[in-house]
Amino acid sequence: MRRRPLLLAGLGLALAACGALGRPAKGNGLQALAAQRGLTWGSALSLAALDQPELLTLIQHNVGAITPENALKWDATEPEPGRFSFSDADRQLAYAKRNQMTVRGHALVWHRQLPGWLESLEPTPLRQALERHVQHVASHTRGRVISWDVVNEPLDEQGHGLRRSLWLEKLGPDYIADALRWARQADPKARLLINDYGLEGDDPQTARKRVSLLTLIDQLQRDGVPLDGIGLQAHLVAPREDEPRFATLPAFLQQLRQRGLAVEITELDVSDRELPSATALRDGRVAATYGAFLRAVLPEPALKQITTWGLSDRDTWLNGAFPRSDGLPQRPLPYDANLQAKPARSSIAATLQPTEAPR
Ligand code: XIL
Numbered sequence: 001m002r003r004r005p006l007l008l009a010g011l012g013l014a015l016a017a018c019g020a021l022g023r024p025a026k027g028n029g030l031q032a033l034a035a036q037r038g039l040t041w042g043s044a045l046s047l048a049a050l051d052q053p054e055l056l057t058l059i060q061h062n063v064g065a066i067t068p069e070n071a072l073k074w075d076a077t078e079p080e081p082g083r084f085s086f087s088d089a090d091r092q093l094a095y096a097k098r099n100q101m102t103v104r105g106h107a108l109v110w111h112r113q114l115p116g117w118l119e120s121l122e123p124t125p126l127r128q129a130l131e132r133h134v135q136h137v138a139s140h141t142r143g144r145v146i147s148w149d150v151v152n153e154p155l156d157e158q159g160h161g162l163r164r165s166l167w168l169e170k171l172g173p174d175y176i177a178d179a180l181r182w183a184r185q186a187d188p189k190a191r192l193l194i195n196d197y198g199l200e201g202d203d204p205q206t207a208r209k210r211v212s213l214l215t216l217i218d219q220l221q222r223d224g225v226p227l228d229g230i231g232l233q234a235h236l237v238a239p240r241e242d243e244p245r246f247a248t249l250p251a252f253l254q255q256l257r258q259r260g261l262a263v264e265i266t267e268l269d270v271s272d273r274e275l276p277s278a279t280a281l282r283d284g285r286v287a288a289t290y291g292a293f294l295r296a297v298l299p300e301p302a303l304k305q306i307t308t309w310g311l312s313d314r315d316t317w318l319n320g321a322f323p324r325s326d327g328l329p330q331r332p333l334p335y336d337a338n339l340q341a342k343p344a345r346s347s348i349a350a351t352l353q354p355t356e357a358p359r
Contacts, residue, residue, distance in 0.1 A: 030334070030345075031064035033352035034306065037298065042104060042307035044069040044267065045092055046315055058339055059311055060099055065146070067104040067266070067307055068092040069317075073113040077137050081117055081129065084136055093144050104266065104307060105145040107152035107195065108134050109179045111165035123170045127178070130171070134179050138186035147191035147264060147305075149231055150183045151176050154216070155196050159208025162216070176216070177225040184226040191304075195231030195266050200293070202248050210252055217259055229262030229302075235309070236293060237271045238285040246296035257302035265297060267309040269316060269332040270344065273324050282331055287343035290334075294351040313337045 034041035042065030049055050059066075070076055071088040078084050096103045109130065121129060138148060154176055156163045167175045176194070183192050194216070198209050213230070220227050238244065256263055270289045272282040297303055310316050312335035319329050329337065334345035 027061070028349070030062040030348060030352065033349055035064070037352065039298075039303065040064045040102060040305040042066060042102075042305055043311045044307065044309045044315070045095070046310070047071060047088055047092070049315065050091060050095060054339055055312060055314075056095075058335060062311060062334075063101060065102040065104060065305060065307065066092065066096050067106050069106075069310075070113070072105055072137065072141070073107060073110065074118070074133065075113045075115050078133055079115050082132065084140070086140055089141075093141070097144070102146040103141075103144060104264075104305075105138070105141055105148040105190065106266070107149040108137060108183060109150065109154075109167060109175065110152040111163065111167065112153075114166070119166060121170075126166075126170050127175075130167075130175065130179065131182055134182040135186045138183045138190070141190075142187040143189070145187065145190050147193055147229065147231075148183055148187070149195035149266065150179050150192050152195045153197065154194060155198075155209055155212050157198065157209075159205050159210075159212055161212050177220060177223060180220070180225050180227055191228040191262060192226055193229045193231045193262075193264065193266075194227065195233060197233035197235050197267070199232050199252070200234050200236060200246060200249055202245060207248070210255075214255060214259075217256075217261070221259065227261070229264060229304070230256050231264045231266035233267040233309075234265050234293065235267055235269055235271070236289055237273065238275055238282070238289045240274045244285075244289040244292040246293055249293075249296040250300065253297065253300040253302060257300065261302065262304050263297075263300060263302045264304050265306040268293070268306060269309045269318065271318050271322060271332050272330050273318070273322050277326050277328055279331070283343045286331060287347035290344050291347040291351050294348065298351065308333060311335055312339050313342075314339075 030041040041063060043059060043063045045066040046069045068089055071092055076088060093103055118129060154163055162168050162173055180192055198206055253263055270286040272286055275282045275285055310333050313331050313333050314337040316330060316332050318332055324330060334348055336342050
């Protein structure tokens with residue numbers, strides 16, 4: 001075997017450290033560690049974050065991709081029929097560009113954060129509204145969004161097929177294929193994803209939900225629908241007693257890869273809502289859950305990127321959505337509310353450290 005000239009090998013390493021997308025790796029930030037594995041590390045970005053310089057410094061140190069947390073959702077982008085509004089989203093996209101970060105688009109079709117006017121439409125105008133929305137939003141961001149959550153949370157929570165959303169009830173299951181096709185027309189280069197939660201664990205409900213997803217994928221692929229990947233939201237819950245395990249996850253990721261799909265972790269966080277109040281105990285269990293989860297997903301070659309849903313506990317959505325019974329704020333993210341690194345941050349960094357050659 002011929003040896004590669006040293007210069008070329010050095011160039012290859014430098015490129016790997018920049019990630020596939022030219023994002024410079026910053027010291028020991030999470031993006032730099034992820035880039036050594038050919039991955040991008042991302043975070044959701046709130047609008048409020050844009051006005052917090054210290055938080056932005058932390059984001060710039062650790063992150064190579066952002067997902068606008070709310071600004072690309074339907075209620076923000078099309079508050080009235082046909083009146084589109086991108087001022088908030090464009091501020092976030094401009095921030096990403098200035099900082100050489102890529103952007104994940106979230107989300108074109110979802111059953112939440114919808115404007116009221118949509119819900120009263122009859123099927124035919126509803127389908128027309130969906131087409132206009134997908135085409136308009138994905139065209140607006142064309143060339144600026146690397147992957148789109150085209151359809152968010154289409155699966156029934158209990159694992160019984162598709163979710164009975166407004167979309168399913170009024171348009172039938174074809175709304176998923178339609179949305180993917182319209183997104184492809186509007187932005188031929190973006191990676192198009194179906195994104196959902198509750199697909200990571202080892203319980204029977206998760207197993208059923210995985211079957212629902214694989215059935216949906218197989219149908220879409222038989223019909224020639226453009227679908228490039230699956231987003232696993234990965235809103236995890238630190239377990240009260242057992243050690244966190246993700247024993248069945250690697251085989252599921254393999255099933256996705258065998259279908260030719262990319263995998264992204266799109267909204268990772270670890271809720272401590274089932275744990276007692278003591279901070280050290282919570283932080284340890286959250287950190288262990290991050291470590292176990294990353295050990296399960298990192299070996300998967302189809303994995304492209306990992307995004308946490310915020311970077312510091314001051315950003316988390318979980319206190320509103322799933323408050324702790326003792327009223328304490330949750331500690332689900334790598335940095336605490338004062339922007340200090342927590343055990344979760346160390347656990348992520350340690351798990352990302354390459355133990356073998358970068359792939
Ligand atoms: C959440 C945001 O973080 C909150 O700010 C907002 O109030 C509600 O939505 N799954 C998703 C995300 O796909 O869009 C949700 O984000 C969290 C759950």
